[in-house]
Amino acid sequence: MHITNILAEAASKVIDHTDKIDKIYELMTNTLGFKFMLGLMIITAVLCVVIFQRQKKIAQNQVDLAKVMERLLEKK
Numbered sequence: 001m002h003i004t005n006i007l008a009e010a011a012s013k014v015i016d017h018t019d020k021i022d023k024i025y026e027l028m029t030n031t032l033g034f035k036f037m038l039g040l041m042i043i044t045a046v047l048c049v050v051i052f053q054r055q056k057k058i059a060q061n062q063v064d065l066a067k068v069m070e071r072l073l074e075k076k
Contacts, residue, residue: 028036
């Protein structure tokens with residue numbers, strides 16, 4: 001009987017949390033709506049481009065470093 005009560009209490013807490021998550025989701029989609037999602041997508045796209053450019057620069061620096069090291073080895 002005690003185990004049944006514990007399981008019932010746990011299930012009710014899960015349902016409460018699910019309801020809270022649903023309310024938050026509805027609030028974000030209804031209140032903030034399209035502008036929030038559009039802004040979030042734009043910020044994500046800009047960050048992706050910035051990270052891509054940074055990684056590209058790092059890769060180019062590594063290639064340049066390898067060329068310098070190769071020239072140094074050729075001089076020996």
